[in-house]
Amino acid sequence: MVVGLGLSSAEKSYIAGGIAVDLRGDGRGRHHFRDFSIDTSIIPQANGSARLRLGGTDVIASVKAELCAPPPGRPHHGKLEINVECSPTAAPEFEGRGGEELSMDLSRALQRSFLGGASGAGAAIDLASLVVLEGKLCWMLYFDGLVLSSDGNLLDALSIAMKAALSNCGLPKVEITSGTNPEDDADFELNEEEFTPVDTSRFPVIVTLTKVGKHYIVDATAEEESQMTAAVSVAVNKKGSICGLTKRGGTGLDPSVLLDMISVAKRVSQTLITSIDAEISAAESRHDDQ
Amino acid sequence: MGDAMRGAHFRLSPAQKQRMLVAQERCRDAAGSVHSSAFVNVGDTIPVDYENGYLRGHGTQVVDGQLLATVCGVVERVNKLVSVRPLRARYNPETGDVVVGRVTEVAPKRWKVDVNSRQDAQLMLSAVNLPGGIQRRRTATDELNMRDLFTENDLISAEVQTLHQDGSLHLHTRSLKYGKLESGQLVKVAPYLIKRLKQHFHQLKQYGVQMILGCNGYVWISALPQSTPDIATDQKRANTESLEAAAGTADSQNVEISRELRERICRLANVVRVLGACGFLIHPDSIVDTYEASLSWGTELKHMFSGEFFVKVVEREAEQRSKKG
Amino acid sequence: MFLNSQKALLKSDGTRLDDRLPSHVRPAFLKTGAVSVAAGSAYAEFGSTKVIVSVYGPRESKKAQAFSDIGRLNCDVKFTSFATPLRGKAGQDVSDKEFSVLLHKALEDAVDLHSFPKTTVDVFALVLQSGGGDLPAIITCASLALADAGIVMHDIVAAISLSCVGKDLLLDPTYKEESQQDGSVFIALMTSRREITQVTFTGEWSSTKASEALELCCDACVKLGEVMRVCLKEDAAEATEDT
Numbered sequence: 001m002v003v004g005l006g007l008s009s010a011e012k013s014y015i016a017g018g019i020a021v022d023l024r025g026d027g028r029g030r031h032h033f034r035d036f037s038i039d040t041s042i043i044p045q046a047n048g049s050a051r052l053r054l055g056g057t058d059v060i061a062s063v064k065a066e067l068c069a070p071p072p073g074r075p076h077h078g079k080l081e082i083n084v085e086c087s088p089t090a091a092p093e094f095e096g097r098g099g100e101e102l103s104m105d106l107s108r109a110l111q112r113s114f115l116g117g118a119s120g121a122g123a124a125i126d127l128a129s130l131v132v133l134e135g136k137l138c139w140m141l142y143f144d145g146l147v148l149s150s151d152g153n154l155l156d157a158l159s160i161a162m163k164a165a166l167s168n169c170g171l172p173k174v175e176i177t178s179g180t181n182p183e184d185d186a187d188f189e190l191n192e193e194e195f196t197p198v199d200t201s202r203f204p205v206i207v208t209l210t211k212v213g214k215h216y217i218v219d220a221t222a223e224e225e226s227q228m229t230a231a232v233s234v235a236v237n238k239k240g241s242i243c244g245l246t247k248r249g250g251t252g253l254d255p256s257v258l259l260d261m262i263s264v265a266k267r268v269s270q271t272l273i274t275s276i277d278a279e280i281s282a283a284e285s286r287h288d289d290q
Numbered sequence: 291m292g293d294a295m296r297g298a299h300f301r302l303s304p305a306q307k308q309r310m311l312v313a314q315e316r317c318r319d320a321a322g323s324v325h326s327s328a329f330v331n332v333g334d335t336i337p338v339d340y341e342n343g344y345l346r347g348h349g350t351q352v353v354d355g356q357l358l359a360t361v362c363g364v365v366e367r368v369n370k371l372v373s374v375r376p377l378r379a380r381y382n383p384e385t386g387d388v389v390v391g392r393v394t395e396v397a398p399k400r401w402k403v404d405v406n407s408r409q410d411a412q413l414m415l416s417a418v419n420l421p422g423g424i425q426r427r428r429t430a431t432d433e434l435n436m437r438d439l440f441t442e443n444d445l446i447s448a449e450v451q452t453l454h455q456d457g458s459l460h461l462h463t464r465s466l467k468y469g470k471l472e473s474g475q476l477v478k479v480a481p482y483l484i485k486r487l488k489q490h491f492h493q494l495k496q497y498g499v500q501m502i503l504g505c506n507g508y509v510w511i512s513a514l515p516q517s518t519p520d521i522a523t524d525q526k527r528a529n530t531e532s533l534e535a536a537a538g539t540a541d542s543q544n545v546e547i548s549r550e551l552r553e554r555i556c557r558l559a560n561v562v563r564v565l566g567a568c569g570f571l572i573h574p575d576s577i578v579d580t581y582e583a584s585l586s587w588g589t590e591l592k593h594m595f596s597g598e599f600f601v602k603v604v605e606r607e608a609e610q611r612s613k614k615g
Numbered sequence: 616m617f618l619n620s621q622k623a624l625l626k627s628d629g630t631r632l633d634d635r636l637p638s639h640v641r642p643a644f645l646k647t648g649a650v651s652v653a654a655g656s657a658y659a660e661f662g663s664t665k666v667i668v669s670v671y672g673p674r675e676s677k678k679a680q681a682f683s684d685i686g687r688l689n690c691d692v693k694f695t696s697f698a699t700p701l702r703g704k705a706g707q708d709v710s711d712k713e714f715s716v717l718l719h720k721a722l723e724d725a726v727d728l729h730s731f732p733k734t735t736v737d738v739f740a741l742v743l744q745s746g747g748g749d750l751p752a753i754i755t756c757a758s759l760a761l762a763d764a765g766i767v768m769h770d771i772v773a774a775i776s777l778s779c780v781g782k783d784l785l786l787d788p789t790y791k792e793e794s795q796q797d798g799s800v801f802i803a804l805m806t807s808r809r810e811i812t813q814v815t816f817t818g819e820w821s822s823t824k825a826s827e828a829l830e831l832c833c834d835a836c837v838k839l840g841e842v843m844r845v846c847l848k849e850d851a852a853e854a855t856e857d858t
Contacts, residue, residue: 010445
């Protein structure tokens with residue numbers, strides 16, 4: 001997922017050499033995440049929104065809620081839709097259809113991590129909590145991700161931004177005025193004064209491990225990503241369960257290596273989730289102060 | 291404005307924010323009020339002594355007999371030449387500039403090099419340092435083996451040879467100190483932060499590191515070159531005809547870099563990044579100064595992008611400037 | 616019906632729904648350097664309209680345009696899918712492509728294409744939130760971003776629009792006001808020279824009303840130009856360099 005980055009073979013061997021001795025170009029160790037900052041409520045028109053800056057990577061996530069009919073065959077569930085756009089403001093190469101492939105890759109990886117199984121089990125949000133009137137009315141949450149600028153690790157950044165946007169999200173209270181009978185259509189009114197937050201405790205965070213040579217690193221920069229032989233993105237939730245896994249890159253991985261990468265991802269995710277929660281509360285209280 | 295400097299984003303606690311604002315204020319005061327009054331915006335009138343005459347330079351235009359600015363920046367007056375220097379523009383090359391560039395294309399008899407300017411620069415085959423004497427004619431073999439010397443994406447150091455009216459520029463590497471760059475890392479800063487000095491190659495023997503401050507904003511920090519060029523080696527090379535032997539690249543890439551050396555290179559690179567983000571001049575003295583300061587503060591490499599380190603760097607700069615003024 | 620729509624936009628004391636007087640613009644929040652990897656960039660907020668613009672270049676043009684005496688200005692406008700209350704393309708009245716063309720027209724005259732022959736300057740605008748007056752906001756923000764990038768220009772361009780609702784002229788309309796307008800005026804102005812680079816009128820206008828509207832718009836643009844200059848100067852002062 002690298003745009004137009006050409007490095008000399010000398011630079012490449014320097015980067016790989018650094019990773020091998022656990023000293024990357026900016027001084028980080030292999031399992032060290034860059035510092036990041038979160039701002040919430042940046043798109044007031046959305047139900048929830050957040051901006052995440054991770055080094056030179058800058059992404060925005062927004063959550064928009066709409067009422068609709070529940071998915072076919074699952075009257076007790078709400079719906080989620082996830083979409084990512086790469087804006088040309090991030091790189092001229094993204095103009096027109098240039099960013100399409102990357103956008104689709106990112107969207108699919110996020111969908112895989114957040115939508116759960118076909119039955120709806122294991123989704124990032126308890127889909128049953130999104131039901132308003134069983135069989136007739138539920139919430140559809142649209143997650144939109146936007147890449148403003150990229151210095152690597154877009155997937156992890158987007159997952160953090162979306163978690164923050166969801167924490168910032170409030171669903172208006174729905175008052176059913178008629179139609180509680182199974183045959184009738186539901187009529188409702190939205191109470192835009194009362195909002196209920198959404199439970200984010202199940203929302204996973206994605207940790208991508210990028211393999212360079214024999215070693216794998218966490219939170220790769222664009223330069224480091226250009227060196228990757230393979231990358232495994234693991235979505236882990238607060239409980240430590242894996243919610244989704246995606247592999248990129250043509251090189252084959254030995255199963256033991258894959259298992260090791262998963263355990264590293266799990267370990268890193270736990271400290272990461274704690275930092276994210278802290279940053280989100282700080283962002284929300286900053287917003288309340290204003 | 292304290293939270294985000296261009297190119298860096300970090301969170302500051304209220305106490306840190308306060309310290310940062312104070313330090314930035316001190317820096318601005320020390321730089322002198324001359325600086326701010328010389329700033330003009332696009333469309334502003336530039337005060338000129340019409341009586342004695344003036345020469346119109348870059349960033350200006352004459353409208354209805356008045357001299358107006360066409361870029362936002364600082365007014366510069368050198369004798370009668372009046373121009374406006376934009377703060378954040380692309381690198382504006384001048385003959386003799388030392389630059390660090392990346393090869394973008396290998397074309398017949400020349401390479402195209404990205405030097406962070408409007409157009410890619412040209413490096414002619416006839417302008418590179420070949421063994422066996424400067425006047426040797428380029429052979430057909432040389433033409434075919436250009437990639438043995440420099441291939442796509444290679445980083446090189448070179449000097450600006452000529453500039454043309456239409457903005458195109460030509461480089462040369464006709465000195466042994468110029469050529470392919472290895473065993474290090476590249477840091478990019480805004481070109482205006484690198485002033486033209488007598489020296490752009492800085493050998494920091496105390497750290498075992500070499501720094502090349504390209505006038506185009508590209509800074510190369512690496513291990514000291516394996517051998518300093520000397521006449522004996524040149525004679526040996528003069529006996530061979532091909533470029534391959536002269537390039538000698540096969541060996542140099544596998545130079546072992548010790549962990550300590552890597553740490554020093556990394557610390558210097560981080561210092562340059564931070565100084566660049568703060569908008570401070572990238573001068574070898576200030577780099578070494580800040581490097582030593584970071585050691586004395588016990589700042590770990592991975593913490594050099596934290597808010598605290600930035601605040602300390604700005605405070606230190608404020609201190610240095612007040613001492614001078 | 617006519618009176619009802621008027622009541623909806625103006626309160627009994629003559630102020631608008633956001634407490635502004637009809638001849639007052641929304642407070643502007645402007646900042647350059649929003650996207651550090653770009654040559655120049657700017658972020659602008661006008662009420663609930665939020666726009667971000669990046670400028671790249673001048674850089675090598677693709678082969679076809681490389682042999683030209685003048686430079687090329689490439690403008691691209693995109694609305695994010697969350698920009699409008701109605702999500703996605705359905706929420707937009709005017710397409711991205713149309714806005715891109717209008718942006719290009721507004722900036723063309725101000726940018727000195729002779730200063731970057733054979734190369735291209737890319738202007739990428741992104742509307743994060745659409746709250747009315749989107750096009751003027753895009754143009755103003757793009758102008759700032761170009762100045763930030765050090766692109767040679769004849770003047771700084773500011774833009775503004777105005778809605779006519781019944782007898783009232785509402786300067787810098789919100790989305791709601793725009794959706795009920797009987798007519799509109801849009802201008803892009805070179806702020807030092809006070810020259811109009813772009814102007815459109817929709818709806819029916821008497822000459823007196825038209826000139827009143829133009830006067831209002833030009834004055835607003837000039838004032839906005841001053842705010843932009845202060846912004847550029849302040850952000851330049853942040854770059855603490857020795858002279």
